[in-house]
Amino acid sequence: MSHVYSFIAPSSAPATLFDVSISSDPSASSSSSSSSLTSIAVNHASHAPIGSVKRICKTSDGSIVLADDAYRLSVLSARPEEVDWEPEVITQHEVSHRKGDLWSGLIPVSSGFISSLSSGKITYNGLDSALAGESSNSHIVDGHVLALASPRPSSNTFALAGKEIDVSIRDVERTFASSSRSQNGEGGSSKKRKTELVEGEIWRAKNMPNNSLQLRPPVHHLCLAYLPLPSGSESGDSTHLVSGTKAGTLRRYDTRQRKPVSEHKLAREGGIGAIAPVNEHEVFFADRGNFVGCADLRTGKLMYSYPGLTSSAHHLVYLNGSPVHPTSDDNSYDEVGHTLREGLLASISPDATLRLLSTVPPREPASKGNPQGGKAKVVGVAGGVGLGSFIYTGFKYRPVVQEEGNEESERAGGSEEGDEDVWNDMDTADSDEDEDEEG
Incomplete structure (x- = not known):
């Protein structure tokens, strides 16, 4: 049996998604046998036609939400787990925007989802209100919002960051409570905004101290994520976040204090544009070049990387507890092929490729006798997808069929x-x- 991983990815064509399946088994020697793309047409029904999809998210109730290049948010009627998926738009909302605006975030929260534009506009859509045809609530943040994050799909809080916007945690209900205030921005003097929390804001990070020349470090976050709770901890929202900056650093935050608890320079070219936490101490990151690696936030050291990548990764998804093909000399797998200590990493790149990457456990560092110990590799590839975010929908087993040519x-x-x-x-x-x- 072959382990196949399934994703919903964007397409460069309008009103179209891809159902992507990638196998990580070493027996799949060619790209044609290790991956498949199934085109899925999205029926807009009585709503406006969907453009090219740029962002995808899955809400707490399993609904799929799309953000397209026409600045429309569309909720689909079906789930990707269903057989013969024929998605149809059941509700749609067009977001007012400025010229040159880009989607910078789309995350699930309690009973709905939040989207953001690079100009600073964030919008909340409740699933119940959207189905009832009610309008959404928008809020203008002073600065350029470039990243959104939620600790879990059903959370009542969310975090944002961007250019001249330091990491901030906000309450969903109070942030979008007053539509009149939200549409007019947060207001107040610049000095007051830097020292006092605005309406709906729960916590805000304090910038790094001045450098040796007594110059203020620029605030420019490109990506943001919550770190998972430590194993064995009680349920709740994590108090630790990590961000990637334009300066090429990873910053770790603890909401019990305002200043970053650590900052490490890890990018090799440009800033860090995508991150995917593994646990409370490890995180995958991708810079604006073609470098992807895994870092230990406690020491700031690079644990391993992926040599030979030809394109930058714009979006990373860590597949926790993924089934991996067991080797004869490895006893770390259970009876159904699930790994007991590592998962896989999925990435999407501007070269229209979705890659499945192996992960190397910390017990295999690079050494003289094992120069490849600190390096991971690409185990599956699917080409022809669009550029944007994607979601992981699970794995399945597929019988291995020998090719007729062989x-x-x-x-x-x-x-x-x-x-x-x-x-x-x-x-x-x-x-x-x-x-x-x-x-």
Whole structure:
């Protein structure tokens, strides 16, 4: 049986999604046998046609939400787990925008979802109100919002950050309570905004101290995520966040104090544009070049990386507890092939490729005798997808079918061996006749 991972990814064509399946088994030697793309047409029904999808998220009740290049938010009628998925738009909302605006975030929260534009506009859509045809609530944040994060799909709080917007945690209900205040921005003097929390804001980080030249470090976050709760901890929202900055650093925050608890320079080219936490101490990151690695936030050291990547990763998703093909000398797998200590990493890149990447456990560092110990590799590839975020929908088992071409080549090889035996017998007969003539 082959382990196949399923994703819903965007397409460059309008009103279209891809159902992507990628196998990580080493027996799948070619890209054609290890991955497949199924085009899914989205029926807009009585709503406006959907453009090219840029952002995708899955809400707490399993609904799929799309943000397209026409600045529309569309909630689909079906789940990707269903057989013969034929999605249809059941509700749609168009977000007012400025020229040149880009989608910078789309996250699930309690009973709905929040989207953000790079100009600073954040919008909350409740699923119940959206289905009832009620309008959404918007809020203008002073600055450029470039990242959104939620601790869990059913959370009542969310975090945001961006250019000249330090990491901030907000309450969903209080942030979007007053539509009149929200539409007019947060207001107040610049000095007051830096020292006091605005309406709905629960916590805000304090910037790093001045550098050796007494210059203020720029505030420019490109991505943001909550770190998972430690294993064995009680349920609730995590108090730790990590951000990637334009300066190429990873910053870790603890909401019990305002200043970042650590900052480590890890990018090799440009800023850190995508992150995917593994646990409370480890995080995957991708810079604006083609470098993807895993870092230990306690030491700031690079644990391992992925050599040979040809394109930058714009979105990363860590697949926790993924089934991985077991090796004969590895006893870390259970009876159904689930790994007991590591998962996989999925990425999407501007070269229209969704990649499935292996993860290397910390017990295998690089050394003289094992130079590849600190490096991971690409185990599956699916080309032809669009550029944007994607979601993981689970894994399934698929029987391994031997390709007909291989069987034909084996049969052809067998016939060639038979022909060689015939010629060898003929050579032997000729040599016997020659010996008789000599005698």
